[in-house]
Amino acid sequence: MTDLSLPGPISLRRRFRTAVSRENATALLMLLPSLVLLILVIAYPMARGFVYTLYDGSLLATGRFVGLGNYYKLFMDPAFWHAVSFSFLFAICNIFGCYTIGLGFALLLNKDFPGRGIVRVLLLLPWTIPSLVAVVSWRWMVADQDALINRIVTAFGADPILFLSNGSWTIVVVIVVKIWASFPFMMLSLLAALQSVDRTLYEAAKIDGASSWHAFRYVTFPGIRSVSVVLCLLMAIWTVNDFDTPWLLARGGPADATQNLVVMAYRYTFARNNVGMGATxxxxxxxxxxxxxxxxxxxTRRSSDAK
Known part of the structure; x- marks a missing residue:
């Protein structure tokens, strides 16, 4: 005799749990190669690197366990705080310079004018040039009193400037080169964000009699605010972790004037053979x-929620 009764609530729950568990198992199985790759490429090296911070080791030997001793030595080192201050100055100046120049050119390229494509290509050239070639070229232009820029300076009757021998001038050169190499990325990203802003908002602002400044303040900037925050954070990461510009231009000098945290870590690891401090x-x-x-x-989230 066949049972024609409908399945009860308990049976439906079991079937649902079985289906969900099968879907989860399938999803985990599909994600397993990616998880293994992330563990091997990111998690394990980071964990291993953190272990190095707990030892007073070199490139050839692990050394003895010192716990948090490396962190204590680092925080007591005046050179570390100088590297922190320069890294902060380097990041702030680069973010401000890249955002200001990039936004200005993005607003220009967002308008229709003859030759816009050629101008866009020319402005992207600093970003496409390899960093080694770009920094070495800049070094050739400012290296000594017979360099290109000093020849221009002396042609106007002024004394040559020793850009890479004076700490203040070297900091200026490093910041200028970094801004020159980084602003095209900011410009291109902001241009994409500007093109996503609804055009009808500008028409409504124009009908209401808003000036160009008010249209930028109340329409353009709110439309690109979230993208701007992400871009500034990315630029901060790249600037703090920039090794090429301060090292290739001035080797972190003169007198450690352009030594940021990455250059300091490199010197401890490979010049002083102290892997523990470098990892720290x-x-x-x-x-x-x-x-x-x-x-x-x-x-940023709080300000968005408040609005």
Whole structure:
């Protein structure tokens, strides 16, 4: 005799749980190669690097366990705080310079004018040139009193400037070169964000009698605010972790004037053969950036919720 009764609630729950468990198992199986790759490429090296911070080791030997001794030595080192101050100055100036120049050119390229495509290609050239070639070229232009820029300066009757021998001038050169190489990315990203802003909002603002400044303040900038925050955070990461510009231009000098945290970590690891301190500097930089980004994203989320 066949049972024609409908399945009860318990049977339906079991079938649902079985289906969900099968879907989860399938999803985990599909994600397993990616998870294994992430563990091998990211998680394991980071864990291994953190272990190095707990030892007073070199490139050839692990050394003895010192716990948090490397962190204590680092925080007591005046050179570390100088590297922190320069890294902060380097990042702030680069973010401000790249955003200002990039936004200005993005607003220009967002308008129709003859030759816009050629101008866009020319402005992207600093970003496409390999960093080694770009920095070496800049060094050739400012290296000594017979360099190209000093020849121009002396042609106007002024004294040559020793850009890479004076700490203040070297900091200026490093910042200028970094802005020159980075602003095209900011420009291109902001241009894409500007093109996504609804055009009808500008028409409504024009009908209401809004000036160009008010249209930018109340229409353009709110439309690109979230993209701007992400771009500034990315630029902060790339600037703090920039090794090529300060090292290839001035080897972190003169007198460690352009030594940022990455250059300092490199010197401890490969010049002083102290892997523990080098890894400690890297992880302190990582923790500081993570804390900064958490604060910025939290403040941005609060301001968005308030509106």
């Amino acid at each position: 500097i890297s992880f302190v930089t990582l923790f500081a950036l993570m804390a900064l980004f958490a604060l910025v994203l939290r403040a």
